[in-house]
Amino acid sequence: MLETKVRPTTNTHLTSWVDGCAKMCKPDRVYWVDGSDAEAKALTAEAVSDGVLVPLSDTKRPRSFYSRSNPNDVARTEELTFVCTPTKEEAGPTNNWMEPGEAYAKLAAIYDGAMKGRTMYVIPYIMGTADSPFAMIGVEITDSIYVVLNMRIMSRIGKVALDRLGGSASFNRGLHSVADCDPARRYICHFPQDDTIWSVGSGYGGNALLGKKCLSLRIASYHAHKQGWLAEHMMLLEAVSPEGETHFIAGAFPSASGKTNLAMLVPPPEFAGWKIRTIGDDIAWMRVGDDGRLYAVNPEAGFFGVAPGTNYQSNPTAMKMLEHDCIFTNVAMTPDGDVWWEGMDGPNTDLIDWRGKPWKRGSKEPAAQPNSRFTAPMDNNPALSRYAKDPRGVPISAILFGGRRTTTIPLVVESFNWTHGVYLGATAGAETTAAITGAVGRIRRDPMAMLAFIGYDAGTYFGHWLSMFGRMRRPPKIFLVNWFRKGDDGRFLWPGYGQNMRVLKWVIDRSAGRAGATETPIGYLPRPSDLDLRGIDASEEAVERALAVDRAEWEKELEAHGDWFDRLGGTVPEALRLQRRLLLSSLKAVS
Numbered sequence: 001m002l003e004t005k006v007r008p009t010t011n012t013h014l015t016s017w018v019d020g021c022a023k024m025c026k027p028d029r030v031y032w033v034d035g036s037d038a039e040a041k042a043l044t045a046e047a048v049s050d051g052v053l054v055p056l057s058d059t060k061r062p063r064s065f066y067s068r069s070n071p072n073d074v075a076r077t078e079e080l081t082f083v084c085t086p087t088k089e090e091a092g093p094t095n096n097w098m099e100p101g102e103a104y105a106k107l108a109a110i111y112d113g114a115m116k117g118r119t120m121y122v123i124p125y126i127m128g129t130a131d132s133p134f135a136m137i138g139v140e141i142t143d144s145i146y147v148v149l150n151m152r153i154m155s156r157i158g159k160v161a162l163d164r165l166g167g168s169a170s171f172n173r174g175l176h177s178v179a180d181c182d183p184a185r186r187y188i189c190h191f192p193q194d195d196t197i198w199s200v201g202s203g204y205g206g207n208a209l210l211g212k213k214c215l216s217l218r219i220a221s222y223h224a225h226k227q228g229w230l231a232e233h234m235m236l237l238e239a240v241s242p243e244g245e246t247h248f249i250a251g252a253f254p255s256a257s258g259k260t261n262l263a264m265l266v267p268p269p270e271f272a273g274w275k276i277r278t279i280g281d282d283i284a285w286m287r288v289g290d291d292g293r294l295y296a297v298n299p300e301a302g303f304f305g306v307a308p309g310t311n312y313q314s315n316p317t318a319m320k321m322l323e324h325d326c327i328f329t330n331v332a333m334t335p336d337g338d339v340w341w342e343g344m345d346g347p348n349t350d351l352i353d354w355r356g357k358p359w360k361r362g363s364k365e366p367a368a369q370p371n372s373r374f375t376a377p378m379d380n381n382p383a384l385s386r387y388a389k390d391p392r393g394v395p396i397s398a399i400l401f402g403g404r405r406t407t408t409i410p411l412v413v414e415s416f417n418w419t420h421g422v423y424l425g426a427t428a429g430a431e432t433t434a435a436i437t438g439a440v441g442r443i444r445r446d447p448m449a450m451l452a453f454i455g456y457d458a459g460t461y462f463g464h465w466l467s468m469f470g471r472m473r474r475p476p477k478i479f480l481v482n483w484f485r486k487g488d489d490g491r492f493l494w495p496g497y498g499q500n501m502r503v504l505k506w507v508i509d510r511s512a513g514r515a516g517a518t519e520t521p522i523g524y525l526p527r528p529s530d531l532d533l534r535g536i537d538a539s540e541e542a543v544e545r546a547l548a549v550d551r552a553e554w555e556k557e558l559e560a561h562g563d564w565f566d567r568l569g570g571t572v573p574e575a576l577r578l579q580r581r582l583l584l585s586s587l588k589a590v591s
């Protein structure tokens with residue numbers, strides 16, 4: 001078992017913090033992760049011999065592994081996630097709040113001796129590239145070898161991070177222990193003022209890979225508000241037209257609602273010559289550049305994506321990306337050492353399901369957990385943009401907000417202006433998915449897809465979004481999209497996936513000031529003739545219905561926005577409250 005005899009740093013801010021954590025958690029060993037390939041080999045071998053990872057077939061999935069989490073621990077647990085600011089008002093109505101002193105005391109009691117018999121891994125990591133002015137340094141202490149191997153894919157770890165940190169005290173302090181993985185003793189606590197994260201009792205996803213939601217969204221959004229930039233739950237893509245014109249698009253959709261798919265979109269045959277390339281699939285940090293445009297980076301180094309539904313039709317790019325060097329968690333395994341999940345062809349055999357139990361072919365129970373995921377290195381993506389690691393980021397032409405909505409929300413709406421765009425983001429709703437624990441299919445407001453990730457008061461966050469307009473000379477346009485509207489027969493009206501290229505093209509053309517649209521009381525919409533629909537596999541009627549603005553549905557929707565703002569309280573900016581009343585009055589005036 002790996003153990004560090006000589007520490008790789010003389011940074012006493014770091015070593016004294018690590019010593020303090022070791023004193024509390026009482027591990028048998030402390031190991032400082034260096035990020036080398038040799039180390040990865042040794043850690044992987046150890047994870048295999050401990051049964052944490054199961055090697056997949058050398059021929060079917062070379063250098064890839066299968067893993068299972070505790071069945072009680074399969075998604076982010078928002079009800080156990082806390083923002084621990086000195087006052088409850090700072091955390092606002094969308095966050096659970098605990099007084100910092102109380103939170104530290106409560107978790108310290110759980111951490112006490114929690115690593116006995118285990119190794120404590122110290123993972124220095126960078127979110128962003130090592131040479132980027134956007135980059136942030138964190139150190140995650142964890143007792144999970146699985147977390148180390150996943151963080152290695154999702155961020156830049158080890159020596160590179162220590163080198164950039166030098167002797168500085170400025171790094172995020174993340175302490176993680178799976179402890180006894182008891183849901184009754186599971187807490188994910190954020191201390192923005194202390195740049196600290198304490199997570200205990202979970203080993204899965206955003207609860208445990210602290211660089212992701214905890215640092216890059218909750219803590220980063222807190223810094224971003226103070227410093228005048230944006231930390232967002234967004235995919236980023238590069239679109240190049242046949243004429244060679246390049247646009248960069250950011251898109252915020254709630255968990256398991258299509259960011260990964262859009263970022264890896266393969267255009268339909270009618271769009272020959274178009275290239276869509278991935279920059280990121282989950283997180284964007286955006287700052288105003290010297291030229292007055294909004295520049296975005298993806299701070300991650302890999303993709304932690306939803307497996308079920310991914311197949312060669314829906315996302316061929318992802319399927320190629322998953323051919324080697326990946327970790328699969330909570331999917332099903334075939335007898336010949338490959339992976340399987342719902343949405344793939346077959347299966348032609350019985351399987352081992354995500355719980356590790358035999359699964360009979362044809363069984364009604366899902367073989368893969370609905371929030372099962374792959375962890376894939378960015379470089380595996382055959383459609384990776386050459387700007388994906390650009391330290392300065394890419395200038396954004398358009399921002400998309402969206403969510404899963406069965407009714408009401410049209411395929412695409414362009415906002416009248418920045419304030420209206422922020423309004424569309426702030427009121428976006430979605431039907432819930434398996435990415436979070438709780439009921440699936442209920443509508444919840446998920447502003448900018450950040451409901452669970454805004455590290456401070458939501459109304460203040462909207463105000464920050466409004467204020468960004470004043471910092472930009474060439475702001476991106478803002479759109480609302482919905483791939484998920486259904487007809488009376490319960491089927492999707494819009495074919496989605498690669499076909500979303502048709503919407504992207506309209507978005508790009510509108511941003512460049514050259515496509516047609518019609519004005520409605522809720523925003524600008526394309527007429528069917530404004531979209532390139534050549535060869536689409538959807539009836540004219542379905543497309544019209546996907547684009548329809550139903551007055552009665554929208555009146556109800558705008559009323560619901562009023563309830564939502566009331567829930568958020570007095571910090572919701574007056575401009576958004578007035579915007580709502582203006583939309584409602586305009587709508588009623590023409591009904």
Ligand code: GTP
Pocket residue numbers: 253254255256257258259260261262281282304305306308309310314435483484492495496497500
């Ligand atoms: P997180 O990683 O949880 O933040 O999610 P994500 O937004 O990256 O989700 P992802 O792209 O993995 O979407 C997952 C689900 O959305 C799968 O069930 C997909 O099949 C479905 N999906 C994605 N794009 C479309 C689309 O255009 N139309 C329809 N109908 N479904 C889609």
Ligand code: SPV
Pocket residue numbers: 075076204205206207212213254255256282304435436
């Ligand atoms: C999400 O739920 O939005 C994810 C997965 O991207 S997790 O990292 O687990 O939060």
Ligand code: MN
Pocket residue numbers: 233255256282
């Ligand atoms: Mn996400």
